[in-house]
Each structure stands twice: as C-alpha cells, then as structure tokens.
Amino acid sequence: MTTLVMAFPLMVAAPAHAGEPWVNRAEYRAVHAGHTMAHVHRVFDTKGQGELAGGMHAGHTRSYRMKVDGKRRCVSVTYVRKNGAWRLTSKSRPFRPYSYGSWACDL
DSSP: OOOOOOOOOOOOOOOTTTTSOOBOHHHHHHOOTTOBHHHHHHHHTSOOEEEESSSTTTOEEEEEEEEETTEEEEEEEEEEEETTEEEEEEEOOOBOOSOSSSOTTOO
C-alpha cells in the first residue's frame, strides 16, 4: 500500500503597499473596536504618528496615511488603555490633510 502525500506551498500575501506606510481600504476595514494597537499596526503595516491625550489613561489618538483613489488622505484611530493594552475605540473616515505644505499625518 502506498500513501500519497501532497505538499502545498504556504503563500502569504504581502501588503498592497509593501515598503510604503500607506493604509489601503481593505486594511482600514479590517480593524475594529477592541483590537489592540499592536494588531492595528500589524494590519496597517505602519505605526502612524500620534500622542497621548490627557494622560496615560485618557486616550491616545494616532494618524495614519491613506490613499483613496490616488488621493492622499488621513485616518485617525483613537485608543483607550484597557486590560494592560491600548485598544481601538473609534476610527475616523478618511479625511484631507490639514495642510498641504506640512502634512499633518506625514510619517
């Protein structure tokens, strides 16, 4: 008796923007309330930029660059510290940068 074993190569898709810190629509839709900041950064493939708001326990908002139909946009994600981790509480819809001269969500 012969056993036939077939091996399938493991294929992992690279982010659509590999090497560029841009969030795409699929990545934006993939993160939800309750996800940790570390998880969001893995999905977005960037840490964005941000600062604490009102101290360590109040909240933390980070901005991430996004391209929508070839246009530069930003998204803001707000986190609250819960059970020892920063967790997503809300995210904005893509919006235009504050200033084209000095890009507010530029990394």
